[in-house]
Amino acid sequence: MIKPRSRRGGGRPTIADVARRAGVGAITVSRALREPERVSEELRRQIQAAVDELGYVPDPNARALASARAEVFGVLVPSLTNNVFAEVVRGIYDSLSDSPFRIQLGNTHYSGLEEERLLQVFAPQRPAALIVAGIDQTPTSRKLLENAGCPVVQVMETGPDPVDMMVGFSHLDGGRTATEHLLEVGYRRIGFIGARMDPRSQRRLAGYRAAMEAAGLFDPRLVTTTPVPSSVSLGREMFRDALAKVPTLDAVFCNNDDIALGVLFECHRASIGVPKTIGIVGFNDLDMMQVAFPSITSIRTHRYEIGRRAVAMALAAIAGNRPEQRVVDLGFELKRRESSAR
Amino acid sequence: MIKPRSRRGGGRPTIADVARRAGVGAITVSRALREPERVSEELRRQIQAAVDELGYVPDPNARALASARAEVFGVLVPSLTNNVFAEVVRGIYDSLSDSPFRIQLGNTHYSGLEEERLLQVFAPQRPAALIVAGIDQTPTSRKLLENAGCPVVQVMETGPDPVDMMVGFSHLDGGRTATEHLLEVGYRRIGFIGARMDPRSQRRLAGYRAAMEAAGLFDPRLVTTTPVPSSVSLGREMFRDALAKVPTLDAVFCNNDDIALGVLFECHRASIGVPKTIGIVGFNDLDMMQVAFPSITSIRTHRYEIGRRAVAMALAAIAGNRPEQRVVDLGFELKRRESSAR
DNA sequence: AACCCGAATGGTAGCGCTACCAAATTGGCC
DNA sequence: GGCCAATTTGGTAGCGCTACCATTCGGGTT
Numbered sequence: 044m045i046k047p048r049s050r051r052g053g054g055r056p057t058i059a060d061v062a063r064r065a066g067v068g069a070i071t072v073s074r075a076l077r078e079p080e081r082v083s084e085e086l087r088r089q090i091q092a093a094v095d096e097l098g099y100v101p102d103p104n105a106r107a108l109a110s111a112r113a114e115v116f117g118v119l120v121p122s123l124t125n126n127v128f129a130e131v132v133r134g135i136y137d138s139l140s141d142s143p144f145r146i147q148l149g150n151t152h153y154s155g156l157e158e159e160r161l162l163q164v165f166a167p168q169r170p171a172a173l174i175v176a177g178i179d180q181t182p183t184s185r186k187l188l189e190n191a192g193c194p195v196v197q198v199m200e201t202g203p204d205p206v207d208m209m210v211g212f213s214h215l216d217g218g219r220t221a222t223e224h225l226l227e228v229g230y231r232r233i234g235f236i237g238a239r240m241d242p243r244s245q246r247r248l249a250g251y252r253a254a255m256e257a258a259g260l261f262d263p264r265l266v267t268t269t270p271v272p273s274s275v276s277l278g279r280e281m282f283r284d285a286l287a288k289v290p291t292l293d294a295v296f297c298n299n300d301d302i303a304l305g306v307l308f309e310c311h312r313a314s315i316g317v318p319k320t321i322g323i324v325g326f327n328d329l330d331m332m333q334v335a336f337p338s339i340t341s342i343r344t345h346r347y348e349i350g351r352r353a354v355a356m357a358l359a360a361i362a363g364n365r366p367e368q369r370v371v372d373l374g375f376e377l378k379r380r381e382s383s384a385r
Numbered sequence: 386m387i388k389p390r391s392r393r394g395g396g397r398p399t400i401a402d403v404a405r406r407a408g409v410g411a412i413t414v415s416r417a418l419r420e421p422e423r424v425s426e427e428l429r430r431q432i433q434a435a436v437d438e439l440g441y442v443p444d445p446n447a448r449a450l451a452s453a454r455a456e457v458f459g460v461l462v463p464s465l466t467n468n469v470f471a472e473v474v475r476g477i478y479d480s481l482s483d484s485p486f487r488i489q490l491g492n493t494h495y496s497g498l499e500e501e502r503l504l505q506v507f508a509p510q511r512p513a514a515l516i517v518a519g520i521d522q523t524p525t526s527r528k529l530l531e532n533a534g535c536p537v538v539q540v541m542e543t544g545p546d547p548v549d550m551m552v553g554f555s556h557l558d559g560g561r562t563a564t565e566h567l568l569e570v571g572y573r574r575i576g577f578i579g580a581r582m583d584p585r586s587q588r589r590l591a592g593y594r595a596a597m598e599a600a601g602l603f604d605p606r607l608v609t610t611t612p613v614p615s616s617v618s619l620g621r622e623m624f625r626d627a628l629a630k631v632p633t634l635d636a637v638f639c640n641n642d643d644i645a646l647g648v649l650f651e652c653h654r655a656s657i658g659v660p661k662t663i664g665i666v667g668f669n670d671l672d673m674m675q676v677a678f679p680s681i682t683s684i685r686t687h688r689y690e691i692g693r694r695a696v697a698m699a700l701a702a703i704a705g706n707r708p709e710q711r712v713v714d715l716g717f718e719l720k721r722r723e724s725s726a727r
Numbered sequence: 728a729a730c731c732c733g734a735a736t737g738g739t740a741g742c743g744c745t746a747c748c749a750a751a752t753t754g755g756c757c
Numbered sequence: 758g759g760c761c762a763a764t765t766t767g768g769t770a771g772c773g774c775t776a777c778c779a780t781t782c783g784g785g786t787t
Contacts, residue, residue: 055509057743068767073745083765100509104449105743108772113446123475129466136465136492145506148490150478164487167397167442275673304673311653311678331617331646336653399773410737415775425735447773450742 056097064093076101103145107169115145116357117165119175121153121241127299127327127346128176131198134350135174142358144171153241155181162187169193172357178202178209179242194360196353200243201372208360209370210352214243217342217375218250221296221324224340224377226258228385230294230322234265236281236306237298238273244298247326251296264289273298278305294322294383300329303339307382323382337381345373398439406435418443445487449511456485458699459507461517463495463583469669469688470518473540476692477516484700486513495583497523504529511535514699520544520551521584536702538695542585543714550702551712552694556585559684559717560592563638563666566682566719568600570727572636572664576607578623578648579640580615586640589668593638606631615640620647636664636725642671645681649724665724679723687715
């Protein structure tokens, strides 16, 4: 006699069940849940009671279909294991954990094509916002972002031409600051060691080069790079190569902290004095940099904060008040430590 | 005169558009896309042509609503920045990148309550599978998993009572193996240093204790733990504490590699000989362990493979052939290195 | 020849929700 | 008292897709 439970659904209560129980229309329940201020105090209470009794949870899929907008943030990063992006992602998660928004995370593996593919997967979901790492999207990706019909935040870097919004810092300035620091302290034959030369690393290199040229000390043989993914062991190897190439090397600015750590270990192993014989500067300032012996000078970047800020900007845009400032530069800090204290 | 484009949808082509173009019924298009073998060669070609011309992409939300099943894997891990889980997650992503499945990642922050909350968010989406880290779910979480109506894989650990399937290894055996190695090499006053004592760390500690007791060398003062999240700097501090407490300490088995690295750096700083005065063993075997100077002995775990295997098992279960072996132990390897080579 | 069976295709009726619009109610104002 | 606007509530009609069942057709079976 009882109306058969929906043939497919697993028997979970629907909005209609709640409406019946509360003695109101389904649409009122829907409103009470999404815009409580548009429903009278009394009905709101009744509805809340019915929701609690039945254990009703709205179906996000039905919601997305009906409203043509999913409560999902699409997030694209080049790597899941690189601590730098992991921190950004953590900032995003933490900022969104109390909101109704879910997160759809994609790993582009540092590939523009993969980024395009993922964007094509994400777009049909009609996400509420998109957060992508970097500013060097392919033309196709850029168009996909522009047509996504939702707020877009490019993170990690700042640049002149945002798709929509940006949060990051200047990697070029970071590279220059690191190099100028080494020059200032008195190093002269300063090498650059860089793995996985993604666009951000390229710009750090450009900053290094600018500083070296300004000092009249640039020499292409001082630069050692590889497209191979960065790792501590790679840092060790690359440093050996660099030293073999230029035995007079007296300092290195590393692409990132993993490489720097590899350099430090190799110096230990080969009994090369740090900072006396070789100065070392890293990039990102992972926790271990200040603990290393000797502690390693590095450029501190605000990864977690970038994630948080990106979400804050996206949420503001969703709420209708797009931030005044569309490009936010969170800067960086040079952390002077023992490895460059000549 | 043209039928107005759906008032809400952004004008993307729907399955009906494709059907009209191909001159077939909508349901046939749906079938051609999902079970091509049930549609004749010819229609399949026509439909594919129409799909390509229109640039049709199925709406995942509508699909999920109609089929009461979303093409989503729910993944719950305790941390996004801990390299160990990042690797598991990477394995999951890589295994799923060619499939139609998306990934819904949740960060439990090592909290059972947060895990419950996330499970309650994930369940209404009717995911195709759930992958959760650990085997110590709260009773509520366990019930949620059992009632999820989809394959469930618990990862990182093995245990006696799987909700459904399991992939991992024995942390207790890992802890015992590490400790037995130190004993075998000749260390006697072996300490245990552990941060963020999550259930897995607890079991590593239990393995340590078992080995020490078997050798008649267990002493509670040798154990130093804290609930504080693990980091290299914390490793350094904890080692100092441990040494202050037990000056005769001659080796430490660390909870994980971050701690071990902190210990190594502190030894350098305090001019304590490794492995002569202090032996060190870590856990997980991050890349940097073999590069460190001296290189650090560690228990190598197969995180990436755990992620891949979990997906493989879930996919098999979805396809209807649940694997014979519901609990898969991927083991671990003791990597003997300089830090324990007395 | 009548019958059955499987393969291929299609129609109908939702899945659970919300946009849109209509209706009812209230209150303020002249 | 009557009118208008604002507020609160509800009905209807989908959103784009697939489950379920019906239909058609060709080729065996008896």
